[in-house]
Amino acid sequence: MPTPAPPFAAGLLAELRAARRVMVFTGAGVSAESGIPTFRDALTGLWQTFDPMDLATPEAFGRDPDLVWGWYEWRRMRVRRAAPNPAHRAIAALAARVPGLTVVTQNVDDLHERAGSPAVIHLHGSLHQPRCSLCAYPFALPDAEPLEPEAGRRLAPPRCRQCGGAVRPGVLWFGEALPADAWRAAEAAAGGCDLLFSVGTSGVVHPAAGLPLLAARRGATIVQVNPHPTDLDRVADHSLHGPAGGLLPALLAAAWGGE
Ligand code: OAD
Numbered sequence: 067m068p069t070p071a072p073p074f075a076a077g078l079l080a081e082l083r084a085a086r087r088v089m090v091f092t093g094a095g096v097s098a099e100s101g102i103p104t105f106r107d108a109l110t111g112l113w114q115t116f117d118p119m120d121l122a123t124p125e126a127f128g129r130d131p132d133l134v135w136g137w138y139e140w141r142r143m144r145v146r147r148a149a150p151n152p153a154h155r156a157i158a159a160l161a162a163r164v165p166g167l168t169v170v171t172q173n174v175d176d177l178h179e180r181a182g183s184p185a186v187i188h189l190h191g192s193l194h195q196p197r198c199s200l201c202a203y204p205f206a207l208p209d210a211e212p213l214e215p216e217a218g219r220r221l222a223p224p225r226c227r228q229c230g231g232a233v234r235p236g237v238l239w240f241g242e243a244l245p246a247d248a249w250r251a252a253e254a255a256a257g258g259c260d261l262l263f264s265v266g267t268s269g270v271v272h273p274a275a276g277l278p279l280l281a282a283r284r285g286a287t288i289v290q291v292n293p294h295p296t297d298l299d300r301v302a303d304h305s306l307h308g309p310a311g312g313l314l315p316a317l318l319a320a321a322w323g324g325e
Contacts, residue, residue, distance in 0.1 A: 095266020136221035153310035154181035168255035200231030
């Protein structure tokens with residue numbers, strides 16, 4: 067049975083207060099209340115409207131770089147115009163309560179950072195760090211917003227200042243390996259934490275989705291926050307079914323509000 071929330075189970079509050087090393091693992095759902103679409107939600111998920119094989123593979127970029135660059139610029143503009151929501155802010159505030167907090171995200175936005183979380187581990191890259199598709203030289207995005215964002219607008223990618231190659235989005239595509247340093251740090255955090263929050267992820271994209279399972283095998287308490295059931299319900303010690311922007315601030319207030 068899912069934990070009714072709120073009020074939260076006394077056991078959950080005690081485990082949260084006692085935890086010394088906490089990992090917060092997030093997916094697209096943590097940014098949903100900022101107006102950023104998820105991938106797999108019925109009706110609103112990006113993969114309901116767009117085919118990832120046309121947009122999120124190295125082959126797609128090779129075939130039609132303007133389509134791919136335009137789509138990611140549309141997504142980057144949406145993120146620029148969005149603001150962190152109470153879930154991002156609660157996660158940042160948790161750092162003041164927990165001695166060792168690590169935030170690991172599958173998201174390519176910068177909303178955790180803008181909410182005040184330092185050193186966020188990005189497993190799937192970042193919309194804000196494009197690089198050359200040939201020589202990997204970083205490309206500095208201009209600060210000004212280029213054009214009114216529009217889904218499906220083709221846009222020629224800029225050229226690399228070093229070698230002239232086409233600049234590609236700094237995100238991970240299907241068929242690519244995760245950044246090794248980020249993955250190592252995420253595995254270490256999952257394997258060494260007392261408590262892991264899994265927030266706003268469907269948990270279907272591996273290897274990232276294996277992190278809560280690794281933490282569970284090592285004996286960590288698993289707390290899931292998601293309005294909908296996922297496979298992690300079978301493993302989680304506490305499944306809080308509701309939007310993260312409401313549940314996470316309420317949970318922190320319940321755990322420490324009286325101090
Ligand atoms: P998904 O779209 O697969 O899942 C989003 C999850 O967020 C769903 O389980 C929703 O129920 C949940 N959700 C929606 N609104 C929420 C809210 N307000 N609060 C909490 N949860 C909410 O997104 P991810 O799990 O992040 O990969 O997807 C994983 C990866 O698949 C992404 O990183 C991306 C995608 O293809 C790459 O781009 C490589």
